[in-house]
Amino acid sequence: MKRIALAADLGGTNLRVAAVSESGEIISRSSVATPPSKSFDDVSRTIIELARELIKDDGERESIEGFGIAVPALIDQMTGKIIKAPNLPDLDGNDLAASVALGLGVSAVLENDATAAAIGENWKGASKDFSTSICVTLGTGVGGGLTIDGRVFKGIDGTAGEVGHMVVEPFGHPCSCGSNGCLEQYASAQALVRIFYELRPDYLGTMIGSETAISSGDIYEAGVKGDELAIAVFKRMGFYLGVAFAGIVNVLNPEAIVIGGGVANGWDLFAPEIERQISARAFQQPAERVKLIRAKLGDDAALVGMASSVFAFERKAI
Amino acid sequence: MKRIALAADLGGTNLRVAAVSESGEIISRSSVATPPSKSFDDVSRTIIELARELIKDDGERESIEGFGIAVPALIDQMTGKIIKAPNLPDLDGNDLAASVALGLGVSAVLENDATAAAIGENWKGASKDFSTSICVTLGTGVGGGLTIDGRVFKGIDGTAGEVGHMVVEPFGHPCSCGSNGCLEQYASAQALVRIFYELRPDYLGTMIGSETAISSGDIYEAGVKGDELAIAVFKRMGFYLGVAFAGIVNVLNPEAIVIGGGVANGWDLFAPEIERQISARAFQQPAERVKLIRAKLGDDAALVGMASSVFAFERKAI
Numbered sequence: 001m002k003r004i005a006l007a008a009d010l011g012g013t014n015l016r017v018a019a020v021s022e023s024g025e026i027i028s029r030s031s032v033a034t035p036p037s038k039s040f041d042d043v044s045r046t047i048i049e050l051a052r053e054l055i056k057d058d059g060e061r062e063s064i065e066g067f068g069i070a071v072p073a074l075i076d077q078m079t080g081k082i083i084k085a086p087n088l089p090d091l092d093g094n095d096l097a098a099s100v101a102l103g104l105g106v107s108a109v110l111e112n113d114a115t116a117a118a119i120g121e122n123w124k125g126a127s128k129d130f131s132t133s134i135c136v137t138l139g140t141g142v143g144g145g146l147t148i149d150g151r152v153f154k155g156i157d158g159t160a161g162e163v164g165h166m167v168v169e170p171f172g173h174p175c176s177c178g179s180n181g182c183l184e185q186y187a188s189a190q191a192l193v194r195i196f197y198e199l200r201p202d203y204l205g206t207m208i209g210s211e212t213a214i215s216s217g218d219i220y221e222a223g224v225k226g227d228e229l230a231i232a233v234f235k236r237m238g239f240y241l242g243v244a245f246a247g248i249v250n251v252l253n254p255e256a257i258v259i260g261g262g263v264a265n266g267w268d269l270f271a272p273e274i275e276r277q278i279s280a281r282a283f284q285q286p287a288e289r290v291k292l293i294r295a296k297l298g299d300d301a302a303l304v305g306m307a308s309s310v311f312a313f314e315r316k317a318i
Numbered sequence: 319m320k321r322i323a324l325a326a327d328l329g330g331t332n333l334r335v336a337a338v339s340e341s342g343e344i345i346s347r348s349s350v351a352t353p354p355s356k357s358f359d360d361v362s363r364t365i366i367e368l369a370r371e372l373i374k375d376d377g378e379r380e381s382i383e384g385f386g387i388a389v390p391a392l393i394d395q396m397t398g399k400i401i402k403a404p405n406l407p408d409l410d411g412n413d414l415a416a417s418v419a420l421g422l423g424v425s426a427v428l429e430n431d432a433t434a435a436a437i438g439e440n441w442k443g444a445s446k447d448f449s450t451s452i453c454v455t456l457g458t459g460v461g462g463g464l465t466i467d468g469r470v471f472k473g474i475d476g477t478a479g480e481v482g483h484m485v486v487e488p489f490g491h492p493c494s495c496g497s498n499g500c501l502e503q504y505a506s507a508q509a510l511v512r513i514f515y516e517l518r519p520d521y522l523g524t525m526i527g528s529e530t531a532i533s534s535g536d537i538y539e540a541g542v543k544g545d546e547l548a549i550a551v552f553k554r555m556g557f558y559l560g561v562a563f564a565g566i567v568n569v570l571n572p573e574a575i576v577i578g579g580g581v582a583n584g585w586d587l588f589a590p591e592i593e594r595q596i597s598a599r600a601f602q603q604p605a606e607r608v609k610l611i612r613a614k615l616g617d618d619a620a621l622v623g624m625a626s627s628v629f630a631f632e633r634k635a636i
Contacts, residue, residue, distance in 0.1 A: 155571025
């Protein structure tokens with residue numbers, strides 16, 4: 001009988017569920033849009049339904065070790081409840097793990113999605129050969145997970161790793177977290193679009209149309225074709241990532257900084273500027289040590305990470 | 319026969335040597351000005367001489383377990399040699415531990431002085447009840463040491479903890495490290511004096527004389543007496559410390575931030591602004607968790623820390 005873990009990655013836009021083997025291989029998967037109501041009941045029920053179908057689909061009889069759910073939220077380490085899910089506020093204060101566990105009859109555990117991605121990249125991805133690393137996810141926001149001495153470091157309350165909320169401009173753009181000048185305001189998909197509009201007056205020759213709403217993808221495509229405005233936008237993003245990472249390099253002396261998430265597709269347009277800032281700003285020895293690398297597991301990082309958590313928990317329980 | 323550790327704290331201005339008991343008590347001590355030549359030979363010889371006198375002074379026969387030397391430098395973790403000592407450049411590339419060990423006939427070990435202070439505060443001082451904490455030393459520069467899960471975290475190359483070289487103003491004042499806008503440029507004794515001159519044009523009513531060279535101590539004394547310029551200088555320092563600490567709180571979710579060093583004497587003038595920035599900028603849960611506290615061991619932190627390292631090494635060797 002094969003041992004598998006169920007894993008889910010709940011986002012503001014999509015919900016994905018997978019069955020993952022002990023070796024970290026995704027055996028089967030399904031994906032739907034996040035329920036439009038974004039209500040706790042609908043989210044919980046949809047996760048249970050997707051998981052039931054996955055289990056039913058599998059012909060071979062399997063032992064389900066547990067269910068790991070990555071959520072875009074802070075999680076209370078004592079109670080397992082969601083403290084705050086900025087993009088799914090109806091989940092705040094609710095016990096999603098208990099609800100799913102009850103519905104499916106398997107144990108369930110939650111994890112912050114950026115932490116889950118870091119666990120996944122650590123287990124099977126870009127950071128697996130490094131004992132101390134930072135995994136940063138560039139998407140709608142900027143998430144992060146810290147690995148120290150081979151283990152994901154969550155801090156006393158489980159809130160560690162929020163690299164997106166280091167201050168890189170003390171009098172900078174207001175952030176949804178309540179602060180201002182956070183890295184997230186300079187290195188997320190939303191930030192790219194805002195910076196585009198900020199810089200546009202200086203780049204009249206841009207190929208990007210000014211009439212319609214633009215996306216970070218539009219800016220990326222223009223940048224690849226050599227558009228100077230788009231290149232300046234990504235360079236500014238790289239500058240601020242480099243400012244934050246130089247501080248991390250000086251404070252943590254890590255072996256690797258792993259960058260994932262959808263915005264990481266613009267790698268060639270922003271990574272050289274990160275390298276330049278780290279090299280110009282961090283101490284020589286840790287700056288030469290640290291490797292700046294792309295995440296390897298793509299959208300599967302959090303699913304693989306949650307499976308790892310499930311199997312690790314089972315190992316500890318034995 | 320009592321077991322003791324020898325400990326030294328080498329600074330750009332003073333050199334202090336002590337004999338420390340297994341319980342962390344300083345049994346005897348002596349202090350001299352750092353040799354004016356600042357040459358490797360003079361520094362090494364002076365340390366040996368001070369230590370010899372200390373040992374001779376003690377009437378009771380003692381077992382010397384080793385010699386721990388705190389230095390204002392980056393240390394190569396493989397070779398034990400000094401990589402870079404910005405204020406004592408003749409030490410760069412030299413093996414101070416070997417030289418002292420040879421001269422005294424006891425084993426010797428080096429440690430960065432801010433790391434040593436963190437170890438000391440951890441063992442017997444302000445952070446001893448916390449498993450994850452940051453110890454920041456505000457002096458001529460800004461040093462730092464990280465404790466994670468109860469142990470000082472030095473990073474893969476031993477350079478971790480350089481909180482003073484997080485970037486807090488990306489286009490800010492040039493730093494001696496080669497970057498610009500480092501925390502050290504806003505929160506050290508030197509920085510206070512520079513900020514004083516920057517702000518003076520806006521505070522014509524200041525009680526601080528403008529003819530003579532002023533020191534950070536002068537600014538502190540004026541601040542205690544209610545001088546608005548001095549209060550504004552310390553508030554700016556607190557602002558930037560808070561900007562850096564808010565990032566650390568979000569990334570590491572530590573239990574405590576411990577502040578020591580000579581400039582920490584201005585505590586009442588800058589600490590409230592740190593608290594304000596952490597509270598305004600960091601996530602609520604880790605911001606409410608973290609305690610901002612003064613170091614307890616004063617100038618002895620590094621000496622006590624080096625003694626701890628010596629005794630810990632002995633324990634491991636057994």
